[in-house]
Amino acid sequence: MRATSRDETDVLVIGAGAGGAAVSKRLSDGGIRVICLEQGDWVNPMERPHMYDSWELERVRSWDWRGNVRQAPEDYPVTGNAAPMMMSGVGGATLLYAGAWPRFKPVDFRKGTEHGVEGTIDWPISYEELEPFYTINDAELAVARRVGDPGNPPRPDGWGPATKGGSLGNLVGAGFNKLGWHWWPADNAILTHDREARLACNDCGFCLSGCTRGSIASADVTYWPRALNNGVDLRTNARVERINVRAGKATGATYIDRLSGQRHEITAKIVVMAANAIGTPRLLLMSAQAGHPDGLANSNGMVGRHLMFHSWAADDFWFDRPLEGFKGVETAVAYSQQFYNTDSSRGFVNGFSLQVGTSLGAANSALGTNTGRRAPWGKDHRDYFANHFGRHALIQVQGEDLPVATNRVTLDRDVVDSSGLPAPHVHYEVHDNDRRLVEWGRTKALEAAHAAGNVVDTATTGVRGLSEPAPGWHIMGTCRMGNTPEDSVTNKWNQTWDVPNLFITDASSLTTGAAVNPTSTLQAVAVRAAEYIKHRFTDIVSQSVTPGNADAPTM
């Protein structure tokens, strides 16, 4: 292999998704020179399916959330027993996420203290330490929020009010009230007022293929325009082959231009990984080299381990009245966190959120809504459709899954991407604890539905979620931050224990996964790491050994 060109920068960021975009923008605010490498490309709003009559079909075709199904040239194959939600492009998986924006709770940072099952450890930071960065990030994205949730610490006003509840939200909310359970309208990273070139949400009901209006806060319409204005050098179609290291320090990376096939080398004083919780361990493992025979930052064998997906069940409920679930935000109308904390008398540790969602359009209704319960063909089709379409509410059990060491990402050298690089192999099994958690949670979802109204039909995915063994919508934990070089891959500043100028700022770094959508937290962690690098750049560059959490320079 011979690099054919060289460039030099202060910080090299790998991946232009949620974490990479936040880091690139925040660093460049401070005048730090940044090159960011992204193996995908920009997505034009007209490449989305929202205006096509076949929009519901495109969701399982060009906008399927699994790269293995899309099979686009920028996607890389994933082998193993799960096909997680991933996207390559400027914005990463935020290009097709729905912007659900809960925060982790204080207890989520102390799960080692609370129970410690399966070797669960505490985060090295607290909610209070992360909170300022949640707030910075929320402001960057313009989050929609109703303040006053009694089930969470106070949060600042949003850019606009919460997204609308619709008939569905009001019905299920009234049901939670009848039971005396906690609930609240979901925070969403979706505009409810216009902001610059982004338009407010018009409640189109179709969020999980991104947003043609820029209402959903995908990184391509939030951080990236400002980062580019700051002078960040964003290189698309640039697939990283290896992180380069010399004398214990990262020196940069080698990438392949996917369009020309040419290799290029970037040298940098600091390298930041933000390639998602599968792509980052994949690349670290691919970067085995002299002095790092098992991959970078992997002297303790932890890179790729502790993969978390959340444990899920999706339960569809059909009512005897119109609910018009084809309107509004798709995945997070409201949530109940009544059963969030560990109560071991239930037969499991950890807890769950009940997340209330919607149901898309007429075709999706005939095709089984969220649980695959299809309308029958033939003479019974018409009645089934009439009694189900537009009368539906989704209540998902979103459980915290344990960080199990054997749930992991490794390399599969028998399968390669379009550049000839080995595929990641994913192995994930639902833990017995998490299976019991979801089964118990399903009884609570059913209770909530019956409290809300007259349920005429139900269907469920069961514990498996939307695909066996779990949907993998949220991929987390494979390079976790921790307390010692023995229990984790990075210190509390996202600095890898083995290579002091190598940082990890995607969901790989999440120590535990909580029972809520993770993007707000991973991005807050990324902002925090960026601010640290910005303030301590000279210190970091001069370090030959990664400091322990107690010894590291403060912000």
Next chain:
Amino acid sequence: MDIILKRNTPHRAIRDESMKPPMGGWLPGITFTSLQIRTLNAFVDQLIPPGGGFPAPSEVDVVAFFARYLAPAGVEPKWYPFIGENQFRSWLDSLGGAFAQAESAEQLEIVASVERSNPGFFEIVRDMAYYAYYSRSAVITTINRELEAGKDLRNAPQPYGYSDTTEEWDERLFGQITGSYTRTEDVRRVEIPDVLRGTSSKGTEE
């Protein structure tokens, strides 16, 4: 030739769009023979019979939808519905003119036999029929007219959206909400029975 990228400007290399499925399907779509059209129409009319004011699939040209989404000859059917033109034509031809001309009860039995004998293929054809039928403007209009729950449904989510008809939160609900959270300093060890501490995943390494 090495491509040196300029800062923050799109480079000149051209993306190969044939590597992705064209949004909306392949236009203008494949052309079926008149017999194939009659056969497909008869088949989908059995899947979604008309009634209750709803038209038959054959009346709303679901064939055109199939024609856009079946991979044209020469294109690998690697994206949904994972069926190529030649395979689909062969299947329609195997049903033959007799199917299109058969009595409804006989057609129904043949459709059921396809479901039994080739369930995977049948599932895709059925699902495609659902996607196609419920994408047709005439069907959306019927839903608007016939179903209270669908009176506001539009043919596609954008550009109009539904802000004009989406219900706001009922403010009366918020006075009743309760809840609490555990502060960081209040997190304590919970009692974990041995049975929970001892449980584990299968714990297999791959």
